[in-house]
Amino acid sequence: MTALDSDIAHLLAGSMVLVSFLLLYQDRMFALLNVFALHACVLSFSVGWQAYLQNAPHLFITAVIALVFKGVVIPVTLHRIVVRLGIHRSIETVVSVGPTMLFGIALVALSIVVMLPVTVAAGAFVREDLAFALSIVLLGLLMMVTRRNAVSQVIGFMSLENGLVLAATGARGMPLVVEISVAFSVLIAFIVIGIFLFRIRERFDTVELQALDMSRGETE
């Protein structure tokens, strides 16, 4: 692997972290969906590049699945759902953008501090890849926690899944199970999104989670 090859791999993985921050920054629904599509595209490029470098053809399948499903099909479908159900186009946040971003940076620093010492024995790309993957997972979690909207929670979860796919790519030779799980979670996420958003919209007038939380049964 030449220096340029590893530079490109680093570039792609780092871009994924950058796009995760971009996801965190969005406060409008359609922009969020577009940025998520970008996230999936960068993931597929990254996985595809790794497939080329590691000589692992099964990773190409993962890359294509990520590109087609998460880069195209899911954003388009969510776009249609948002339009058809008349979901509010702006996303409210629990904490304002500034502190959220700072906290996100802290999470990235945390994952770097956690992952780098642990993976000393592994190769350079694996170490980077895992550190970045954990950051993307944590940023996805942050997004799920700080956004008061069901659609953005689902997007946060899917970006978290992207991070996991990146991690699995870095762990060389992880067998076909990765693809099965990828396809599975995509498919089921699809179904669940469809069922729930339709039903949630029927019951409530919005997918605002505060409205959802009013039926909290915790005091029952």
Add this chain to the structure above:
Amino acid sequence: MSTSIGVLALWGLLGVPALGALLLAAIPGYRLSAALNVAFCALTLTSAALLYTHRPEPTLYLLVDDFNTVFLIVGALVGFTTSLFSAGYIAHELQGRRLKRRDLRFYHGMYQLLMLAMNVALVSNNIGLMWVAVEVATLTTVVMVGIYRTNAALEAAWKYFILGSVGIALALFGTILVYLAAQEQLGQGVVAMAWDRLVAGSAAFDPALLNLSFVFLLLGYGTKVGLAPLHAWLPDAHAEGPTPISAVLSGLLLNVALFALLRFKLIMAGNPAVISPGPMMVALGLLSLLFAGFMIFRRRDIKRMFAYSSIEHMGIITLAFGLGGPLANFAGLLHMAMHSLTKSGIFFGVGYISQLEGTQRIADIRGLTHSQPFLGWLLVAAVAAIAGMPPFGVFTAEFLLVTSTFARAPWLAVPLVVGILIAFSALMLRLHGLAFGPSEKRHSLPAYRLTPMVIHLILVGVAGIYLPAPIVEWFRNVAAMLGD
């Protein structure tokens, strides 16, 4: 010869639910589906029972040993009796307009799919396959929790989906880290994901990586076990889903998640340089026990109350396995089996109670021993069992655990006993209002409907006093395998 029966049994264990899922999703008539559901579950149970004596050879993907046969048989049994209960219960839901026929097709198909997923998770040798199966099981239950489509049901299903998915994602990260640790020693590919190879070779793995991975696995699978503070989905999911699903959740799914956690604990145990997972499990288990015990007092919904009781018991079981050693492990196994049977039995009863009384609020349910004596007294027995009264099996298991704790970690025994007593008093307090007290209503419920509950209670009652020697031997072997 025994191996080929074993292979056949394994095929039956996995193939029957798969076939059932496809078939039942297609059949429109709910009575036929319910009957077929029971039949398929019975076949699965026979396969599981056969696997106790006839074991197939382990492959890279599937493995049957003493450890998972315990869970398999308990699971298949609870699945079977729940399908019996569900057959009677669901008909009433249909009449009461809470569900439509289309939903029932879906429901039965998902039920079989859930059985399949749980069985695959239990017999898988590949940690990735296990993860996929647990994820499928989670997703099927999420869909089933939301089946009533009321506001509360949707909220419960959504919460379950989000929290469950986050847990599953963390568990996958932990799995990837374990693979990474193994891959250096065992080479790339499927071999580095085979659990038996992992356990055998774990002494050579990088301990730092294993430490980190166990944290993720504990958080991830621990969410699915319902350990506090990751339990937020559990009460809602139990309360808002149909009662057969509550029974299956408490009786099976929590066990499967714990099983996955224990598989990884065994891997960690092989490497002496790894931080022992025991104390972490003990801590979470104790936290769940105390937290849930206090929460039971304030619950106003009957299913939610028993859901917290599930959290409490899973806490005790996790504590037992975390403590380790032959006696505590034996206690944990016994407790797990007894809890599955008792809790699902309780939910059988609670299902009929809520149907007959038309409500799930504890304040509105009074004097069951007067309105429906058979059901009322069965409930009394079941709650006494789950609260830990002798001579039921839960008491035996708790007693063994407390003994072991006094011997090995005396300071732990005090909070353990306190927690158990708190839950005991809470349950007894609520039971008093539920079962005794005046009531003018008179419900009619054919006695045969309560057969599954009776079977469970008899099993639990007998197990508390006398366990057949082969079973004791079996549990002892597994306890030894689970180590310290």
Add this chain to the structure above:
Amino acid sequence: MIRDWLTQLVQLAAVLVLAPLLTGVTRKVKARLLRRRGPPLLQPYRDLLKLIRKETVVAENASWLFRSAPYVIFATTWVAAALIPTFATGLTFSAGADLIVIVGLLGTARFFLALAGLDVGTSFGGIGSSREMMFASLAEPAMLMVVFTVSLFAGSTQLSTISAYMLGPQMGLSISLALAIVALIIVSLAENARIPVDNPATHLELTMVHEAMILEYSGRHLAVIEAAASLKLLLYMSLIACMFAPWGTAVAGGGAAAYSIGLVAYAIKLAVGGFLLVVFETATAKMRVFRVPEFLGVALMLGLLGAMLLFVSRVSQ
């Protein structure tokens, strides 16, 4: 020896002479893009001369700070601009041409400017100073992050070393540098009071930041401050050119031919930079003041992220 000193003095003078020209070029190009004819290219020189000849009116309650601040600002900005390699690296003062020094000099200039705005006690000065400080509290950390990232690459904060590294073979494709460039551009826009942060041509007091602080100045004081503002723009462009586009720069002692090539290259870089700046300004609208912290926050995030990504790749090797 004398030649080196002379070359350094040439650079010192060149930046002073070129700065108003750069300002004039940007104004002309902007006007042309907006389909106006625009002021002549040498107009800024005429403005400066006019201002020097005019009477300097100072408020009654102004202190010594008010009178001396323009000179301090001018001096620090001129030194900072002169330190940055323009047509040649490794000149006599290049030992002091350290990024941290430059950031410090610019910080001093900003400090005095803000104080001068507050000195006379008018409300517009107060607004300008407080806004300037708010922007600075985000722009400075972002700038420092850029400095960290770039110096992690080159192994030093000295500009000559950085330039040489960027030209060298070890330089590959890097996302951290891309993030650093974007962050630096955002910081430059903020520091130079350019759209989208502040409109340099505005006379509406409520939208002013930089203009508000210098509102009370007149005559030679104002001339000196305007010269400093032009120098600052030149400084940032030279900085970006030196760090991220170092091609064509001569090395010290390279001879007259190399220096000439360096000068031509430098002129081209300034022209391109000016043009790009103007196009960006024309295409963008000015942000509301309370949104500028978000904008600068983006620069800070990018800088932090770039530094962290670079750190990861360094440590894992």
